[in-house]
Amino acid sequence: MSEPFSTSSNLEVTDLGTLSASVKRLSEKIALIQDAVGNLNQNRAQLEGKIDDAHKRVQRILSRLPDQNDGRQLNLLGEAVPPNTSEDDNEPTTH
DSSP states (O other): OOOSSOOOOHHHHHHHHHHHHHHHHHHHHHHHHHHHHHHHEEEEHHHHHHHHHHHHHHHHHHHOOTTOOOOOOOSSOOOOHHHHHHHTTOOOOOO
16 A cells, blocks of 8 residues: 655655645735734724713713702803893893
């Protein structure tokens, strides 16, 4: 019975060439995957920063909320709102 693999030097060179090409192809794929992972890590870090900023903005807005028994108008954006006095409500209109 013959062996399933020939031990001729010509076949070994072909096998080494095929193996070398496979190793090169895998090395290129690994490099692409490493670049993709690096990009994903960078994107994740940026998104975490944006989430932290949004969380801080929400906390600032929530800290400005008046007590439930406070009847004043809410100023969540931090813009200057003149106080509403009772004199303003009684001014005559000029139609």
